[in-house]
Amino acid sequence: MSTTSTVKVLIVDDASFMRVVLKDILVSHGLVSQIYEAGDGIAAVEAYKQFKPDIVTMDVNMPKADGIQALKAIMQFNPRAKIIMVTSVEQKHIVQDAIKSGARDYVIKPFDRSNVAMVMSKVIRSK
Amino acid sequence: MEILSTSNDLQKLNSVLDSFIVQKTIPSLRSILEEPITHHLRNTQEIPLINLDLIISNLEEMNIMSAVYIKCVGDIHMGVLLYLPEEESKTLAAKLLGKPISSELAGIATSSISEIGNILTASLINAISIDMGYKICSSVPGYAVEFFRTLLEAVVSDFGNEFDTLVVSNVELHGVNSGIGIHILLIQDPSEVKKLVI
Numbered sequence: 001m002s003t004t005s006t007v008k009v010l011i012v013d014d015a016s017f018m019r020v021v022l023k024d025i026l027v028s029h030g031l032v033s034q035i036y037e038a039g040d041g042i043a044a045v046e047a048y049k050q051f052k053p054d055i056v057t058m059d060v061n062m063p064k065a066d067g068i069q070a071l072k073a074i075m076q077f078n079p080r081a082k083i084i085m086v087t088s089v090e091q092k093h094i095v096q097d098a099i100k101s102g103a104r105d106y107v108i109k110p111f112d113r114s115n116v117a118m119v120m121s122k123v124i125r126s127k
Numbered sequence: 128m129e130i131l132s133t134s135n136d137l138q139k140l141n142s143v144l145d146s147f148i149v150q151k152t153i154p155s156l157r158s159i160l161e162e163p164i165t166h167h168l169r170n171t172q173e174i175p176l177i178n179l180d181l182i183i184s185n186l187e188e189m190n191i192m193s194a195v196y197i198k199c200v201g202d203i204h205m206g207v208l209l210y211l212p213e214e215e216s217k218t219l220a221a222k223l224l225g226k227p228i229s230s231e232l233a234g235i236a237t238s239s240i241s242e243i244g245n246i247l248t249a250s251l252i253n254a255i256s257i258d259m260g261y262k263i264c265s266s267v268p269g270y271a272v273e274f275f276r277t278l279l280e281a282v283v284s285d286f287g288n289e290f291d292t293l294v295v296s297n298v299e300l301h302g303v304n305s306g307i308g309i310h311i312l313l314i315q316d317p318s319e320v321k322k323l324v325i
Contacts, residue, residue, distance in 0.1 A: 014267060015245070017223065017238035061245070063267050088249035089265065091256045109246050110158045 007124055008034040010051060012044040012070065013059040013086065021111065022057055022086070029117040031124065041065025045073045048081070055124055058103070060087040060094060068097055075102035082123050131317035132173045132294060139324040141171040144296050144313060147254035153300070155250040159243065160222065162304040169297040173317055176288065179279055182295050182312070193232060194278045195244025196269045198285065199252055202261035203322060206286045206314035207251070208279070209244040211307070213272055216240055219307050232272065241268040247300075247311065255323070282314065290317050 009032040013019050019037050026032045036051045038044040042064045048056065056074065060067040067085060074081050085098045085106040095106055104123045107116050132140075145168045157164045174181050193216030199205040211219065217228040220236040223243070228236050245268045252263040271278060283293065296313040 015238045015242045016235045017242050020235060061265060061267060088246045090253050091262065093262055109242075109249070110155055112158075 005031055005033045007032045007055060008036070008051065008053040010036045010038060010044065010047055010053040010056045012038045012041070012047075012056060012062070012067065014039050014062040015059075018059065018086075018109070022116070025111065025113050025116050026120065029120075031117060031120050041067060041070035041073075044070040045077070048074045049077060054082065055120070056081065056083045057086050057107075057120075058083050060085060060089060060098070068094075068101065071098060071103055072101050082126065084119060084123055130173050130175075130292060131290065132320050136320050136324055137171045137173065137294070140294070140320050141168060141296065143323050144168060144171065144251075144298075147251055147258070148298060150258075151250040151254040152247055155246055156243075156300055156302075156309070159246065160302045160305065160307065162302050165301045165303060167299045167301075169299060171294065171296040173292050173294050175292050176283065177291075179276075179283065182297065183276055183279065190275065191272060192275045192278060193240055193272050194270070195241050196271070196278075196282050196285070197244055197248045198266040199248070199263050200266075201263040203252075203255060203263050204316055204319055205252075205263075206282055206312075207244070207248045207265075208282050208312040208314065209247060210275065210278065210310050210312075215307060218305065219243070219309075222305060222307070237270050241270045243309070244268045244270075247309075251313075259323070259325075261322070279312075282312075286314055288316055292317055294320055 011019050011022050023035055036047055038047045040062050058067040071083055083103050085103045088109040090108050105119050107119050153164045190212045192210040193213045194210035197207045220239050221228045223239040248265055294315045294317050298311040300309045
């Protein structure tokens with residue numbers, strides 16, 4: 001599917017494999033036009049400040065700084081940042097902490113591709 | 128050297144872990160591999176540290192394994208070692224990436240194997256957390272290709288056991304169509320057993 005989207009996304013995950021999978025989902029659904037990547041929480045915050053993406057997908061469990069720490073740092077920089085948490089751990093306390101810290105939504109690994117696309121679309125459209 | 132767990136406790140633990148694997152781990156792997164999965168929880172036993180040979184079969188002894196290790200901490204302390212023969216891990220990576228792996232596993236191929244370990248471990252701790260209310264955090268996955276004995280010794284050393292024994296559960300998962308077999312060792316302190324068999 002070709003895209004007419006002008007949305008810039010930052011994909012944050014320490015697993016290059018998961019970044020590829022997410023890229024494939026976002027591109028095949030025509031959701032984004034530019035994709036940036038980061039492999040840990042510290043690089044994520046730096047990339048956010050540099051590229052100012054419209055939306056961020058943020059893995060939770062990462063080296064250096066985890067996804068919750070990076071989420072909090074980005075929200076401090078831009079309280080209107082649109083961040084979707086990506087987690088294989090659906091423990092309530094982790095998800096609740098992320099939402100409380102400003103995450104707009106979350107998706108669970110392994111991915112349901114249509115659910116990822118739906119959540120992304122919803123968050124992209126949100127104010 | 129004292130064995131701390133009763134056979135009844137170990138049997139119960141085996142049964143509890145089996146139910147968690149059926150509830151969460153198998154559906155996760157089925158979703159990733161897009162094929163039916165069979166499983167077999169071989170056994171749960173308490174093993175003296177000086178006798179790790181008890182969990183090394185002849186086949187495993189001779190094979191170089193591709194392995195992912197994840198340490199879980201919090202209310203439950205557990206080590207998870209996912210492993211499969213190196214050649215079979217290439218088949219798994221090829222399936223995940225949708226292209227053949229001709230040479231050594233590297234880059235995105237090793238990342239895909241690590242992520243399988245990450246997701247399957249998370250599925251298990253999700254099941255424990257949801258069912259028993261424990262808060263558990265998992266480490267970033269560590270990936271290695273080594274002889275199984277070397278892997279096991281490294282894992283036991285890293286696990287940081289306070290006792291002279293370990294409780295080890297041995298799980299096998301098989302993709303029915305692809306024939307891919309994934310082994311998982313769940314390692315716990317004997318003092319942790321009671322937390323899961325309440």
